[in-house]
Amino acid sequence: MHNMSAESYWKFNITFIISLLAIWAFVSFGCGILLAPWLDQFTLLGTEYPLGFWFAQQGSIYTFVLLIWIYVFVMNKVDEQFQDSTKSNSEELD
């Protein structure tokens, strides 16, 4: 993304947040609650954890940590790109 405008920065941010929140809702409200009774017929690969129970008490939390770190890495990078492009724009104006 070269020459990022404030609008495109914000648009990217919103789309990105919505996709991450979709996963957030899916693992907690989905796998950990609504789908948990159904998922419990399976066990987590290689363990004796019923899958729905695992999502509710372990898996959702690991996913939350992962989601925040993905957001941190991607957005901190995008911030830099945005700052670079605003800086080069203002240099051109000088």
Place this chain on the structure above:
Amino acid sequence: MDVQAWTFVLVAFTFALYIAVAIWSRAKSTGEFYVAGKHVSPFANGMATAADWMSAASFISMAGIIAFKGMDGSVYLMGWTGGYVLLALLLAPYLRKFGKFTVPDFIGDRYGSQLARIVAVVCAIFISFTYIAGQMRGVGVVFSRFLEVDITVGVVIGMGLVFFYAVLGGMKGITYTQVVQYCVLIIAYTIPAFFLAFMVTGNPIPQIAVGSTDELGIGLIAKLDGMLTDLGFSTYTGYNQSMLNVVCITGALMLGTAGLPHVIIRFFTVKRVKDARTSAGWALLFIAILYTTAPAIAIFARTNMLSTVPGVAYDKAPSWVHTWEESGLITWEDHNSDGIIDYSSTEMNELNIDRDIMVLANPEIAGLPDWVVALVAAGGLAAALSTAAGLLLVISSAVSHDLAKRVLMPEISEKSELKLARVAAAVAVVCAGLLGIWPPDYVAAVVAFAFGLAAASFFPAILMGIFWKRFNAAGAIAGMIVGIVSTGSYIIYFKFMGGDQADLFLGISPEGIGTIGMLLNFAVSIPIALFTKPPSEEIQLMVKDIRLPEAISS
């Protein structure tokens, strides 16, 4: 050395450490007092946030609650961690960019309204006081159980310590003592868990050990389910309430977490927007260590209890049963006078176990060395003190900054404001201590209040303030009032006025009503905002500005 000597040594050592850190990090300006001069590194802020967040309840009670509730206890695990995703993605970076000191600062400035600011101040103070009473009580309880002093003496010692570093050091002192307190509490929590996991399964990592099988190839969790159903209880792994209620409670806890002022304020203490995001990442990682260990401890503890106590003759019962019976946390009444401890879901049950002992008694149940038992006491104190300090700061800044500086006397000099902040913190410590010594009997019920109100008022007001430029004061104030009144009256009716459970709205319990309160807030605030004047040009520019990362100075 016996347990008590070890406890005394460890508690004295950690307290000395907190005091040393507090002296080293005294606050010299209002900026340092409110937000640690915005110089905290994201890693340190992550630890401080984790310590701030994990209270006496997380440390002492959570594993026990889960042990007795099983799957129903998952709402706390998901709710109190999932809120950090909302914080990191939706609030923290923008609030840091906004760059002032407190949550009422944001509400007041964003909506250009003193009324909105005052509503926010009242909410912040109310939420923080309800929370802090439980913390001071926790300090007293740990002292009385492990050092055999009176609860009151314990509370007074805790008050003295918090007074020292919160009043002297403000946010700066609090932040660095919280970093140390996180280390103490996480070591104290995980070491007994490692021992326990290793003893039960041969694998020291509790999170993995729970998923393993015994020597007969039966899964630990399946075994627990089997033991429970044999005694007439429902299974450990299934929900025992309506899915709607589970969804609402989890939602209210998540939204409330994201809206609690003592957590939000931590993201004001770092240097840049990207540091606010990174802090949230560290914070949840540090919190997750405890929050994924707790459900494992819960399973070990429940299994251990069920396999050693029920059906055993009273005089043959494990020694910890007798130890904790003395403190009144385990009671046994031999209804059928057969000398055997009967435990079941029916009225034939003879055994009552206070859920708090699941963590406190664990080292003893597992026969761990005395110093580990002492460590748990030091950890419980660290958890309670760190949360209390964070809450005190919110109360103090709400009074000296939001009320005095921003509303009543804008002319106040920085020096007097700092003095006022210290006085407010001191008064708040004393009030909190009194609440700890004479706890109102509704302390536990009131936690639902704090989360419900935060979910129905702060969270939507901040969220809309960032993501909808057109949102205005009329909408925000109406929304907050509708959220607070609906959530508050529902909780008061069903928790304090003995409302009939059959009248619950769609069967949603008071703990979960915050989710509905938030929806009502939106339902009222959005149409009102649409039919009233948009906010001023100046405010719209401010919103535009907080959405972008700071310019790099070249």
